[in-house]
Amino acid sequence: MERSAALLLVLALVNISCCCLDPPAAYGFTGAVCRLTYPAAVVLNEKTTEVIQAAFQHAKYPSVEGQRSIGFGTVKYGFHNLEIHNLSIGKSEFELKENEGIGISISNVSAVFKGTINYGYGSWLLDLKQSVDFEVESQIDLVINPNLYCGKGKVAADTSDCYLTFHKLKLLLQGDREPGWLKRMFTDIVTFTVKLVVKSQICKEINNVANILADFIQEQAEQFLSDGDIGVDISVTSSPIIKSNYIESYHKGLVIYNNTKSDLSTSVFNPSQLTENRMLYFWISDGFLEPLMSAAHHDGRFNRNISGTELTDVTVVVNASYAEKKLILKATPELTALMDEQGLNLFDIINPEVLPQDGYVIVQLDFGFPQHLLVEFLKRTLN
Numbered sequence: 001m002e003r004s005a006a007l008l009l010v011l012a013l014v015n016i017s018c019c020c021l022d023p024p025a026a027y028g029f030t031g032a033v034c035r036l037t038y039p040a041a042v043v044l045n046e047k048t049t050e051v052i053q054a055a056f057q058h059a060k061y062p063s064v065e066g067q068r069s070i071g072f073g074t075v076k077y078g079f080h081n082l083e084i085h086n087l088s089i090g091k092s093e094f095e096l097k098e099n100e101g102i103g104i105s106i107s108n109v110s111a112v113f114k115g116t117i118n119y120g121y122g123s124w125l126l127d128l129k130q131s132v133d134f135e136v137e138s139q140i141d142l143v144i145n146p147n148l149y150c151g152k153g154k155v156a157a158d159t160s161d162c163y164l165t166f167h168k169l170k171l172l173l174q175g176d177r178e179p180g181w182l183k184r185m186f187t188d189i190v191t192f193t194v195k196l197v198v199k200s201q202i203c204k205e206i207n208n209v210a211n212i213l214a215d216f217i218q219e220q221a222e223q224f225l226s227d228g229d230i231g232v233d234i235s236v237t238s239s240p241i242i243k244s245n246y247i248e249s250y251h252k253g254l255v256i257y258n259n260t261k262s263d264l265s266t267s268v269f270n271p272s273q274l275t276e277n278r279m280l281y282f283w284i285s286d287g288f289l290e291p292l293m294s295a296a297h298h299d300g301r302f303n304r305n306i307s308g309t310e311l312t313d314v315t316v317v318v319n320a321s322y323a324e325k326k327l328i329l330k331a332t333p334e335l336t337a338l339m340d341e342q343g344l345n346l347f348d349i350i351n352p353e354v355l356p357q358d359g360y361v362i363v364q365l366d367f368g369f370p371q372h373l374l375v376e377f378l379k380r381t382l383n
Contacts, residue, residue, distance in 0.1 A: 020238050021237060021238050022238065023239070023241050026237040026250050027270065028269075029237050029252065029264065029267065030238075030250045030252070030253070030264075030285070031252055031254065031287055032234060032250075032252075032253035032282065032284050032285065032288055033249070033250055033251070033269055033281075033282070033283035034248070034251070034281070035247070035248045035280070035281040035283070036246060036247045036280055037245060037246045037278065037280070038096060038245045038246060038276075039279050039366075040279035040280050040366075040367070041094065043368070045093075045094050046369055047369060048094070048104065048106070049089040049091070051213065051374075051377075052092070052206065053087060054209060054378050055202060055205040055208075055209045056205075057084065057087065058205055059201040059202055059204070059205040060205075061082035061084075061113075061115075061197055061201055063078060063079060063080045063081075064078065064193050064197060065078040065079075066189075066193075070121075073121055075121050076119065077118065077119040077120075078118045079117060079190070079197075080115060080116045080117075080118065081116050082113055082194075082197065083113070083114050084111050084112070084113055085111070085112045085114055086111060087109075088108075088109075088111075089106060089108065089109050089110075090106075090108025092105070092106050092107075093105045096242055096243065096244050096246075096247065097145075097242065098242060098244045099242065100242065101147045101242060102145070102148070102242065102247075103143075103144075103145050104144045104145070104146065105142070106141065107142075108141070109138075110138070110139055110140075111138050112136065113138065113194055113198065114133070114134070115134060116131060116132070116133050117131065117134055117190065118130075118131045119131075132173050133173075134171060134172065134173050134190060135172045135174075136169060136170065136171055136190065136191065136194050137168065137170040137172070138166060138170075138198075139168035140164055140166055141164070141165045141167065142162075142163070143162070143165075144159050144162050145159075146158065146159045146210060147159075148239065148247070149240075150236050150237075150238060150239040150240075153235035154214060154218050154235065155214045155217075155218065157207070157210035157211055157213075159203065160203070162206060162207075164198065164199045164202065164203070169191045171190050212380070213377060216373075216380065218234065220373065221234060228299065229258065229295075230255070230256070230292070230295045230296060230299060231256035231257070232254065232256065233252050233253075233255075233261065234251040234252060234253060235252050236250060236251055245276050246276055248271070248274075252264065253287070254291075255288070255292050255294075257291075257298070257299070262287075262291035264285065264288065265287070266287065267285050268285070268358075268359040268360060269285065269360070273357070273360070274362065275364075278353075279365065279366040279367055280364070280365055280366070280367060281362060281363070282364075283360060284360060284361045285360050286359050289361060348368030348369070349367050350365060350366040350367060350368070351365060351366060352364070352365040
């Protein structure tokens with residue numbers, strides 16, 4: 001009986017470690033929390049159009065073939081080499097839909113799709129084959145309702161709820177401003193096919209880009225927290241929650257050092273511990289922070305060699321008050337250099353504060369748009 005109970009306990013722990021839980025159940029296994037408030041989402045939305053533009057440009061449009069019976073014959077056609085040109089995007093608007101997802105509206109997407117039509121008309125009287133280049137001028141509005149979920153230990157995005165509305169779709173066949181009857185027949189075929197192909201591929205590529213972006217952000221966070229032999233596991237413990245004023249994600253927060261991973265047995269996290277006054281919050285459990293500091297200590301990160309000549313000029317003055325448990329970060333040159341090595345200098349961080357509490361620490365700050373991350377992400381996406 002004892003063995004059976006132990007086996008069930010082990011299986012339960014394995015299940016908890018590899019699967020995502022409902023947020024309340026995940027709180028006890030959460031070492032780090034990230035809360036992104038509405039003002040932060042406004043800043044990030046400023047560059048949504050560039051991400052959508054990358055999806056349009058990176059999408060691959062397949063060749064399409066078909067046929068249609070007309071009169072006493074059959075028209076066979078094929079669309080090849082469809083490419084996008086002269087792409088411009090108007091503006092992006094978003095909404096945080098509580099307990100549902102994110103609503104994103106992209107308006108005034110203007111693009112020209114170019115390609116080649118191979119067609120032929122066959123009957124007992126006539127056999128005609130021809131190839132002609134075409135252009136389709138388009139004006140599109142795009143609506144996406146991403147759903148964030150827990151996928152393979154990371155925040156993943158499902159953007160299958162994706163709609164394109166075509167306000168303009170004008171076909172131009174090469175050399176023919178007034179095409180003949182056979183080419184005019186292709187107007188409906190081409191416009192319908194372009195609509196179908198573009199919608200399918202754009203929505204597919206947006207889903208792909210959204211997940212690349214989610215992976216990219218988590219990888220950047222792991223790289224920032226890791227250095228040398230010290231690594232971290234910030235896999236998610238639950239699907240993110242979305243409220244009308246913020247998005248919140250929950251992470252394990254385990255430290256990996258000398259092939260050993262720390263254990264987070266208890267966590268005191270509760271959503272009420274965070275507010276919505278700043279743009280970005282990080283809640284860090286002592287169970288995550290202490291192993292991280294211990295690993296840094298054992299790795300010699302806190303050692304400082306001082307020469308004899310320096311000792312005569314050393315004066316140490318420490319004034320500490322924990323009445324309000326609030327620390328305004330004022331980095332020394334040495335600390336600044338260390339953080340710059342991790343890439344912190346690339347972020348426009350505004351008025352960061354560290355608030356030590358009983359069993360956890362809160363870091364809260366405002367920020368400007370991290371343009372370097374967008375550039376790096378677009379390089380990765382478009383290559």
